[in-house]
Amino acid sequence: xxxxxxxxxxxxxLAAVGCVAVIAGVNxxxxxxxxAQSQAQKLKVLxxxxxxxxxxxxxxxxxxxxxAVEAFGVSPSRMYRTQVGQSAVYVTETVAPDGYSGNxxxxxxxxxxGTVLGVRTLAHKETPGLGDKIEIKRxxxxxxxxxxAVESSDDKRWAVKKDGGEFxxxxxxxxxxxxxxxxxxxxxxxxxxHPELAAMATGCSET
Amino acid sequence: MQQYQEIIRNGLxxxxxxxxxxxxxxxxxxxxxxxxxxxxxxxATMLVLAATNGVISLFRQHIPNEIRIPVFVxxxxxxxxxxxxxxxxYTFALYQSLGIFIPLIVTNCIVIGRAEAFAxxxxxxxxxxxxxxxxxxxxxxxxxxxxIREILGQGTLFDxxxxxxxxxxxxxxxxxxxxxxxxxxxxLPPGAxxxxxxxxxxxxxxxxxxxxxxQQNTSIQRAxxxxxxxx
Numbered sequence: 284x285x286x287x288x289x290x291x292x293x294x295x296x297l298a299a300v301g302c303v304a305v306i307a308g309v310n311x312x313x314x315x316x317x318x319a320q321s322q323a324q325k326l327k328v329l330x331x332x333x334x335x336x337x338x339x340x341x342x343x344x345x346x347x348x349x350x351a352v353e354a355f356g357v358s359p360s361r362m363y364r365t366q367v368g369q370s371a372v373y374v375t376e377t378v379a380p381d382g383y384s385g386n387x388x389x390x391x392x393x394x395x396x397g398t399v400l401g402v403r404t405l406a407h408k409e410t411p412g413l414g415d416k417i418e419i420k421r422x423x424x425x426x427x428x429x430x431x432a433v434e435s436s437d438d439k440r441w442a443v444k445k446d447g448g449e450f451x452x453x454x455x456x457x458x459x460x461x462x463x464x465x466x467x468x469x470x471x472x473x474x475x476x477h478p479e480l481a482a483m484a485t486g487c488s489e490t
Numbered sequence: 491m492q493q494y495q496e497i498i499r500n501g502l503x504x505x506x507x508x509x510x511x512x513x514x515x516x517x518x519x520x521x522x523x524x525x526x527x528x529x530x531x532x533x534a535t536m537l538v539l540a541a542t543n544g545v546i547s548l549f550r551q552h553i554p555n556e557i558r559i560p561v562f563v564x565x566x567x568x569x570x571x572x573x574x575x576x577x578x579x580y581t582f583a584l585y586q587s588l589g590i591f592i593p594l595i596v597t598n599c600i601v602i603g604r605a606e607a608f609a610x611x612x613x614x615x616x617x618x619x620x621x622x623x624x625x626x627x628x629x630x631x632x633x634x635x636x637x638i639r640e641i642l643g644q645g646t647l648f649d650x651x652x653x654x655x656x657x658x659x660x661x662x663x664x665x666x667x668x669x670x671x672x673x674x675x676x677x678l679p680p681g682a683x684x685x686x687x688x689x690x691x692x693x694x695x696x697x698x699x700x701x702x703x704x705q706q707n708t709s710i711q712r713a714x715x716x717x718x719x720x721x
Binding site: 290291294295298299302303305306309310312313316317320324410411412413420 | 554561564571575576643677678
């Protein structure tokens, strides 16, 4: 009986070791390629919100880590500093916590004076067919942020049209665009109010 | 040869994992909101099924009966993880659109179901073939479901195919009709259940009709009964 049990236990252990060895081997083989791929992907996403002719190969290295949950919806949040023409531009992650169904995670390029260069939606759980028009592949709405500047926290133009602002809402979905507009506005205001970001030391902890 | 014919018939129709065994409903319903997603998960499942069936059949004589289930689970999890890592490294675009679905395959009962019911009792080649055919059957149901839901809910076919197949595939996208508001229910989770229910009903109806016709051919009396009842 004991012999039978220990034989099975041994076999089970052997199978586990074999499986782990296979996975470890494949992981060793693919790890460098995977990390290169995800770096390239990250850079590609960041470049999407920046002007098309913008070149900055060290963009990912100039990463700032901030603790400002009231402005970016998450803490800590990351932003990447770069230079477009004469002025500093920050590519920042920001989260709209007040979407129709949960968080909407966004990426925005904002100039130091509070002008938005571009916004993209990274992830969301909004209703398919209604709220998902914030995705660039479904609707060009998100492009309407480009070139808009935020003046102050009571800037009337930074709202959906239903609330008297400049941004379109979607038929059947007002909460989603309202949340996105609010999140971009908060991020832009923060960047405008904190010129010291330009001199802040770079460095982000690994995720 | 007859064994292979039997495997084809079982996988594609008689014992179809999506319509008859109803195994793996979780990924089936979660990923069938568009044809592209459905095909992606269908192919990935087919690959995993063939690979795990092959491996398990290879070791079937060395795995004692008492511990076979934990060993199967380990083998399946390892194969899926290895495939996920390889896809992440070498087919990054595909991984991006399917990445979240790949781990779902581990939860697909059809994989362990075939390991237990077929691969642990049969030789390597028929096992791999069974995995392929079961996978094809699953993929076909998934694709049909995805196509119906996408047509009803979005009015398109092959939306986002470029994420799966590369940039050239944007030409595949077909805009069937434009409507102000689509039939949203079809894309939402309840739509998956409704459409799958209709598909199963359709299969059963075809089966019943076929059976009735067979009986009609074998016994004349039966034929008269059905004629009377149908008139």
